Amino acid sequence: MQTLTLVMGQINPVVGDVAGNVNRIIESANQAKQQHNADLVVFPELTLSGYPPEDLLLRPGLLKRVRKALSTLASKLDNVAVLVGHPAGDAESGLYNSASLIDDGKVICTYHKQQLPNYGVFDEKRYFVEGDNATVFDFRGINIGITICEDIWFQEPAARAKVAGAELIVNLNASPYRVGKWPLREAEVNKRVSETGLPVIYVNQYGGQDELVFDGYSFAINAAGEKVAQAPALEFGLFPVSIKRDASGALSLSGTLCEPEEELSTIYKALTLGLKDYIEKNHFPGVVLGLSGGIDSALTMALAVDAIGAEKVHAVMMPSRYTSQMSLDDAKLMADGMGVKYSIISIEPTFNAFIDSLADEFNGLPTDTTEENIQARCRGILLMALSNKTGSMVLSTGNKSEMAVGYSTLYGDMAGGYSPLKDVYKTLVYELSHYRNQQSMVIPERIITRPPSAELAEDQLDQDSLPDYAVLDKILQRYIADQRCFEDLVDEGYDAEMVARVIKMVDRNEYKRRQAPPGIRISSRAFGRDRRYPITSGYTVTSTIE
Numbered sequence: 001m002q003t004l005t006l007v008m009g010q011i012n013p014v015v016g017d018v019a020g021n022v023n024r025i026i027e028s029a030n031q032a033k034q035q036h037n038a039d040l041v042v043f044p045e046l047t048l049s050g051y052p053p054e055d056l057l058l059r060p061g062l063l064k065r066v067r068k069a070l071s072t073l074a075s076k077l078d079n080v081a082v083l084v085g086h087p088a089g090d091a092e093s094g095l096y097n098s099a100s101l102i103d104d105g106k107v108i109c110t111y112h113k114q115q116l117p118n119y120g121v122f123d124e125k126r127y128f129v130e131g132d133n134a135t136v137f138d139f140r141g142i143n144i145g146i147t148i149c150e151d152i153w154f155q156e157p158a159a160r161a162k163v164a165g166a167e168l169i170v171n172l173n174a175s176p177y178r179v180g181k182w183p184l185r186e187a188e189v190n191k192r193v194s195e196t197g198l199p200v201i202y203v204n205q206y207g208g209q210d211e212l213v214f215d216g217y218s219f220a221i222n223a224a225g226e227k228v229a230q231a232p233a234l235e236f237g238l239f240p241v242s243i244k245r246d247a248s249g250a251l252s253l254s255g256t257l258c259e260p261e262e263e264l265s266t267i268y269k270a271l272t273l274g275l276k277d278y279i280e281k282n283h284f285p286g287v288v289l290g291l292s293g294g295i296d297s298a299l300t301m302a303l304a305v306d307a308i309g310a311e312k313v314h315a316v317m318m319p320s321r322y323t324s325q326m327s328l329d330d331a332k333l334m335a336d337g338m339g340v341k342y343s344i345i346s347i348e349p350t351f352n353a354f355i356d357s358l359a360d361e362f363n364g365l366p367t368d369t370t371e372e373n374i375q376a377r378c379r380g381i382l383l384m385a386l387s388n389k390t391g392s393m394v395l396s397t398g399n400k401s402e403m404a405v406g407y408s409t410l411y412g413d414m415a416g417g418y419s420p421l422k423d424v425y426k427t428l429v430y431e432l433s434h435y436r437n438q439q440s441m442v443i444p445e446r447i448i449t450r451p452p453s454a455e456l457a458e459d460q461l462d463q464d465s466l467p468d469y470a471v472l473d474k475i476l477q478r479y480i481a482d483q484r485c486f487e488d489l490v491d492e493g494y495d496a497e498m499v500a501r502v503i504k505m506v507d508r509n510e511y512k513r514r515q516a517p518p519g520i521r522i523s524s525r526a527f528g529r530d531r532r533y534p535i536t537s538g539y540t541v542t543s544t545i546e
């Protein structure tokens with residue numbers, strides 16, 4: 001009776017850092033050998049280049065480094081076999097999204113991905129050509145078929161591997177997280193298991209890469225469709241799956257099943273990891289943000305402290321004549337409570353200097369949002385100055401509801417390098433704040449209960465300019481994620497005038513989003529790679545064809 005230990009290498013590759021990824025693979029493979037007596041360690045899709053490498057793939061230099069890396073791995077890994085993902089070939093002869101088995105000091109075989117995703121955040125057809133063959137290798141007497149990520153979402157690649165003699169399918173993934181993704185993945189894998197009668201081992205990377213966050217959550221399903229191994233989400237780990245051939249010749253798989261976490265906890269963890277990796281992979285010493293006593297900056301600060309530690313976070317309260325005592329008190333309470341460096345810089349002198357400079361030009365004109373925006377821009381300038389001087393990156397605090405309708409100031413509160421809440425609707429901002437306080441009380445209760453206000457004018461409330469967030473977010477979800485049109489939303493019972501107004505605001509503010517910092521994608525359609533609308537567009541909510 002044969003037994004094989006396959007280890008799911010849930011690692012966090014860095015895009016473009018081929019040498020670093022080689023070290024990550026070697027370290028993890030040796031650790032898997034020591035801790036689990038691994039025979040084979042399976043790593044994620046495009047392990048060597050990281051995912052998605054985007055136009056780095058157009059650089060011959062990257063491909064040269066990857067070829068060198070494969071021979072380095074072969075020469076350095078002498079007691080454990082690995083299956084690693086990498087780009088193969090070149091632009092002239094065809095570039096493939098591939099995976100190679102390295103065993104006994106050499107590359108034994110290479111598989112080319114057959115299904116290339118080209119929708120949503122993926123654009124693999126820009127770089128790769130499709131493979132058209134199964135690759136099945138005999139590993140210590142067990143025939144293993146290779147598939148890569150999108151392959152498992154289609155019938156053909158697994159079916160071909162079965163025809164080529166596979167008894168087990170391994171699937172190397174770079175599958176980004178979004179709310180509701182887990183059941184979809186499992187359902188697809190289960191379809192392949194029932195179509196082929198073969199067990200599937202699904203290995204995913206974890207970690208943040210610009211606007212994507214990968215959740216890992218690797219798993220294994222046996223030939224009967226039962227989940228036998230489940231790795232935790234959003235963290236590193238080497239997870240063994242033991243594969244035995246029984247007396248009848250069938251394979252049985254066993255491993256450890258971790259309990260799934262609550263959705264809010266997973267979202268919070270995904271945001272923290274995405275933020276941490278953006279900061280650390282871009283080598284920032286810390287972050288600086290405007291802390292206003294409002295809920296968006298409060299949640300952003302909590303995420304930043306949880307991501308990189310209080311000592312690397314600097315909160316700046318920048319009061320104006322419209323800032324309430326409540327805001328001043330709550331911001332300080334929160335900053336002190338979380339132990340972050342806290343500064344107070346009044347924007348009154350800067351604001352007055354701008355108003356004085358513009359006095360002649362503005363003579364006789366009424367006060368309007370111009371003055372509101374100048375306040376937001378004073379804050380942006382001060383934060384960017386602190387960033388320039390200290391090297392810390394500015395966190396932008398806008399949420400998805402605001403980004404959708406353009407309720408933010410260009411070069412003002414939109415200033416910054418990264419925007420953790422960019423894909424988080426305001427209603428979810430509240431839920432996440434409650435969730436975080438349940439773990440330990442960090443956001444003063446009043447910040448959560450007070451009505452949202454930009455405090456850019458006397459007695460100003462967000463709800464004076466915008467529909468109630470509970471309604472707004474539902475309309476936005478239907479219009480943005482679900483692509484429903486004006487008529488659909490009216491049929492669903494929303495007030496026609498309100499829907500038209502919201503849609504107009506969303507459409508009109510594409511230009512702002514195009515200039516916004518990147519942020520972590522947690523939904524099925526985030527602003528960014530997922531949603532590419534023209535700025536200049538004659539397509540309006542009311543236009544009809546006669």
Ligand SMILES: Nc1ncnc2c1ncn2[C@@H]1O[C@H](COP(=O)(O)OP(=O)(O)OC[C@H]2O[C@@H]([n+]3cccc(C(=O)O)c3)[C@H](O)[C@@H]2O)[C@@H](O)[C@H]1O
Nearest residue numbers: 369372373376402406407408409410413453454456511535
């Ligand atoms: N298609 C287009 N392509 C390129 N640029 C375009 C454009 N359309 C307008 N513009 C330009 O954009 C400018 C308008 O944008 P901008 O200057 O940002 O200002 P605007 O959108 O007019 O006003 C900002 C709004 O956000 C609110 N706000 C500000 C700050 C914080 C918060 C909060 O609660 O978090 C809310 C504020 O109360 C106000 O209602 C125009 O002056 C025009 O030059």
Ligand SMILES: Nc1ncnc2c1ncn2[C@@H]1O[C@H](COP(=O)(O)OP(=O)(O)OP(=O)(O)O)[C@@H](O)[C@H]1O
Nearest residue numbers: 290291292294295296297317318397413452453454
């Ligand atoms: N007084 C202030 N001091 C420091 N930063 C501020 C101040 N007012 C606004 N900002 C910055 O500008 C951002 C946008 O302001 P805004 O007041 O709309 O958001 P918020 O206070 O975080 O949340 P809310 O929308 O619930 O009021 C804030 O998140 C904060 O980063």
Ligand SMILES: NC(=O)CC[C@H](N)C(=O)O
Nearest residue numbers: 117149150153174175176
């Ligand atoms: N890298 C890929 O092929 C990812 C595509 C896949 N459908 C996923 O997100 O899980």
